[in-house]
Amino acid sequence: MDSIKAAFPFVVASLVGLIICLPALLRYLVVKYRLRNFKGPRGLPILGNVLQFGADNASFMNSFLKWTETYRENGSFLVYIGFTPVVTVYNAIDMEVILRNTKHDDKGYFYKLYMAPWMGDGLLLSKGTKWATRRKLLTPSFHFSILKNFLVVLNEQAQCLTDKVCELKDKPSVNLPTLMSLCSLDIICETIMGKKLGAQKGESSEYVEAVHRMTAILIARSRNPLYWSNFIFNQSRLGKDHAKYLRILHSTTKQVIKDRKLEIQLQGNNDVTIDDKSREVRKRRRLAFLDLLIEVQKQDPSFTDEGIQEEVDTFMFEGHDTVSTSLIMTMYLIGRHPEVQRKIQEELERVFGHDRERFVTSDDLQELEYLSCVLKESQRLLPPVPFVGRDLGEDTNIGGIDVPKGTSLTLAFFMLHRDPKQFPEPEKFDPDRFLPANSEGRHNFAFLPFSAGHRNCIGQKFAVMEQKVVLATLLRKVEIKSLQKLDEMQFSGELVLRSIGGVHVKFTQRP
Numbered sequence: 001m002d003s004i005k006a007a008f009p010f011v012v013a014s015l016v017g018l019i020i021c022l023p024a025l026l027r028y029l030v031v032k033y034r035l036r037n038f039k040g041p042r043g044l045p046i047l048g049n050v051l052q053f054g055a056d057n058a059s060f061m062n063s064f065l066k067w068t069e070t071y072r073e074n075g076s077f078l079v080y081i082g083f084t085p086v087v088t089v090y091n092a093i094d095m096e097v098i099l100r101n102t103k104h105d106d107k108g109y110f111y112k113l114y115m116a117p118w119m120g121d122g123l124l125l126s127k128g129t130k131w132a133t134r135r136k137l138l139t140p141s142f143h144f145s146i147l148k149n150f151l152v153v154l155n156e157q158a159q160c161l162t163d164k165v166c167e168l169k170d171k172p173s174v175n176l177p178t179l180m181s182l183c184s185l186d187i188i189c190e191t192i193m194g195k196k197l198g199a200q201k202g203e204s205s206e207y208v209e210a211v212h213r214m215t216a217i218l219i220a221r222s223r224n225p226l227y228w229s230n231f232i233f234n235q236s237r238l239g240k241d242h243a244k245y246l247r248i249l250h251s252t253t254k255q256v257i258k259d260r261k262l263e264i265q266l267q268g269n270n271d272v273t274i275d276d277k278s279r280e281v282r283k284r285r286r287l288a289f290l291d292l293l294i295e296v297q298k299q300d301p302s303f304t305d306e307g308i309q310e311e312v313d314t315f316m317f318e319g320h321d322t323v324s325t326s327l328i329m330t331m332y333l334i335g336r337h338p339e340v341q342r343k344i345q346e347e348l349e350r351v352f353g354h355d356r357e358r359f360v361t362s363d364d365l366q367e368l369e370y371l372s373c374v375l376k377e378s379q380r381l382l383p384p385v386p387f388v389g390r391d392l393g394e395d396t397n398i399g400g401i402d403v404p405k406g407t408s409l410t411l412a413f414f415m416l417h418r419d420p421k422q423f424p425e426p427e428k429f430d431p432d433r434f435l436p437a438n439s440e441g442r443h444n445f446a447f448l449p450f451s452a453g454h455r456n457c458i459g460q461k462f463a464v465m466e467q468k469v470v471l472a473t474l475l476r477k478v479e480i481k482s483l484q485k486l487d488e489m490q491f492s493g494e495l496v497l498r499s500i501g502g503v504h505v506k507f508t509q510r511p
């Protein structure tokens with residue numbers, strides 16, 4: 001009798017546990033049944049496919065690549081992370097179905113876990129009405145007529161980079177990520193917040209240190225499943241550093257916004273006005289995106305200071321690592337293909353003559369057509385954002401199978417861009433694929449470095465402009481030789497694509 005009494009609390013606890021877990025268990029069984037015909041690697045009970053992912057980011061990427069090739073005909077496959085099904089999609093037809101549907105705008109658990117503390121509920125992470133209202137408010141700020149106001153900053157920073165690179169010409173090897181990250185940070189800080197950092201010139205800044213440390217912490221967090229729990233992460237050394245750098249990042253942006261608003265107030269009105277019809281910007285000083293956000297707030301006071309901060313933090317994050325990764329990969333590929341580099345140099349000579357100093361103008365940007373093809377081909381082969389996540393907002397037919405609402409998706413651009421039906425010999429770097437005549441008949445959703453549909457990249461035009469200015473300035477003066485072979489490089493799909501072990505090149509000054 002006593003032993004029954006003693007066991008009673010455990011029996012009750014087990015029953016309560018079962019009742020709590022039952023809905024989740026039932027949902028798992030129903031979803032598993034509905035997805036029974038979806039192809040994918042066979043996993044273990046309870047663990048699913050986790051053990052097949054490998055212990056580090058490189059093995060994770062290799063497993064993904066292996067599965068993509070195995071299921072290429074389907075263009076999608078299913079894995080289980082424990083009890084959670086995740087469908088990976090990498091064919092143009094299903095990409096279109098998903099990205100065109102406005103109901104699929106939830107970015108999923110991991111996005112929120114890693115990025116929300118820094119970016120809050122800004123444009124990247126928000127959804128529904130909040131996202132739609134913000135996107136409508138912010139889209140005009142990315143119109144080309146406004147973006148061209150940033151050309152001066154882009155040119156100045158590109159020249160600073162070029163001067164630095166010229167000084168490195170005798171070095172046998174330069175690791176591109178270190179160099180390019182500082183350049184794109186200088187650019188994004190000045191264009192978004194109107195703040196000159198001087199990172200390229202070696203001026204130390206608490207903010208730059210915090211951005212670098214924060215990015216590294218987010219990557220380390222994604223690698224360790226224990227840190228996926230907020231509770232465990234917050235107690236860890238890494239979690240404490242995270243809190244410290246987050247304070248620096250937020251207090252900096254908060255202060256910058258406050259100072260800029262005060263400056264405007266002291267001047268009596270905002271010295272930046274935008275003509276509604278021509279989108280022409282009139283200003284008495286250098287424009288920053290922040291001025292445009294403050295202008296938006298004047299038109300719509302529901303866009304609060306917190307709202308401005310969320311968007312500034314989002315742009316700082318989204319507009320820095322992505323562009324520098326794209327430049328790194330493009331410079332690497334140019335340095336591997338002397339014939340492509342020669343064609344770029346010929347185009348630069350056609351547009352700039354022998355003038356290696358003059359700033360790149362908006363007319364020049366239109367004329368650099370071959371450089372556009374090179375950028376696109378680089379973003380096809382080595383897309384800076386290799387994957388994005390989504391949770392399905394409604395039941396959706398993917399590859400002929402009805403996938404239930406709530407299922408997590410990985411949209412794998414890295415693998416999409418290697419579809420041999422859309423891009424014959426997909427591993428070959430061939431910028432001519434993107435000449436207009438060679439692009440005919442290609443599916444509109446076969447090439448998505450900036451994603452597509454309503455949640456596409458708002459900063460796409462800015463990013464292309466920045467890269468063209470940097471490359472047109474640099475390649476007029478220097479030549480790049482890449483020191484690693486593509487098939488020997490090991491990539492990892494973190495928040496952006498990274499080459500484990502760096503990207504090493506040698507620069508020489510052009511005669």
Ligand code: HEM
Binds near residue numbers: 124125135319389462
């Ligand atoms: C080569 C550089 C860039 C690449 C490859 C890139 C790529 C992308 C991709 C793939 C997305 C979709 C993310 C998702 O669906 O989860 C995205 C969204 C976004 N990007 Fe970019 N991006 C770049 C540069 C920039 C820049 C320079 C800015 C800002 C200055 C920016 C701001 C944003 C924002 C705010 C979003 C969220 C848009 C929304 O959901 O409405 N990006 N980007």
